[in-house]
Structures are given as structure tokens and as C-alpha cells.
Amino acid sequence: MKIKFLLLAAILSSVVSISAHAQALNDHQIAGILEEANEAEIDAAKLAKDDAKNKEVKEFAKHMIEEHKKNMKETDKVAKKNDIDDEDSEMSKAIKEDGKNKRAVLKKQKDLAFDKMYMEQQVTMHQQLLNDLDQKFIPAAQKPEFKAHLQATREHVSKHLQMAKDLQAKL
DSSP states (O other): OHHHHHHHHHHHHHHHHHHHTOOOOOHHHHHHHHHHHHHHHHHHHHHHHHHOOSHHHHHHHHHHHHHHHHHHHHHHHHHHHTTOOOOOOHHHHHHHHHHHHHHHHHHTOOHHHHHHHHHHHHHHHHHHHHHHIIIIIHHHOOSHHHHHHHHHHHHHHHHHHHHHHHHHHHO
16 A cells, blocks of 8 residues: 555656746757656666566567667767757756656565565556657647658557556556
8 A cells, every 4th residue: 555655746846847848849848758768767677677576567678678769879979960959958957866766665565575665666657758749749749751751650659558557457
């Protein structure tokens, strides 16, 4: 019960913090946010790849590392081509802090509790990113090629979310 309360508190804190920064974003800020979101996913997945007990959770974590590294490279390529430099924003800072908080909570878990917590976090993180892509990033993107990249990213995030939900249901 205490674990679920800690997770719920961390999630609510993150949602409130991230939502509070729902300012009009520019392409530079969106690129910075994507960078932080990818980094948070990779860091959590590295931890899960090493500490998860369930083979499918480990495989999912490995897949997340590969997918998010790939997205980072693609984002960098599109950004450079379109003169978009990563820019910090309140939202990117909130995502970075949220990632640290989630990892800290996750590190305290063992065995099946770890696996369940990681998958809960993955569902939450991917759902939040999907919402942000739909409601904030894609509508705010200015450069057509960058907007197209965000739409392609959205499709990957949607698939990751479904994978996470399916695996979460098995645990």
C-alpha cells in the first residue's frame, strides 16, 4: 500500500508540475523536451534491464533503450536540418526531475514489485508523452518536417504504450 501511495504521489506531483508548464512551446523547446523524455526512458530502461526479474520486462526494457536512442538520433537529425537547437523550458526541467524521482522510487523495489512498478511507470510515462504530443507538441510545431517527425514519434509512443499495458496486465 505504501509503495502505491508513493507512486501515486510521484505521479500526481509530476502531472501537476508538467501541466503547470503548459505554455506555448516553440520548436526549440519541444526538441529539448523530447531529449529529456528520451533520456528519462533510457535511464529507467537501463535500470530495468539489469534489475527486472521477469524475462519479458527485461526484453521490453532493452527494446525501450533501442527505440528511444533511435528517436534521439532521428530528432537530432531533423533538428539540425531545420536549425532547431534544444532549448530548456520549465516543462523539460519538470520531465528531467520526474525521471529522477521515478528512478529513485523504482530503485527501492525488489523482485516482482520492481517489475510491476517499472511497468506502471512505463504506462504512465508513455500515456503522458502521447497526450503531450497530441495536445501540445504537434499543434505547436512550426517547421513542417519537425511536425512530421513528431507525428511519426507519436505512432511509436502509441505502440510503446500498448506494449507496456499488455505486459503490465500479465504481471
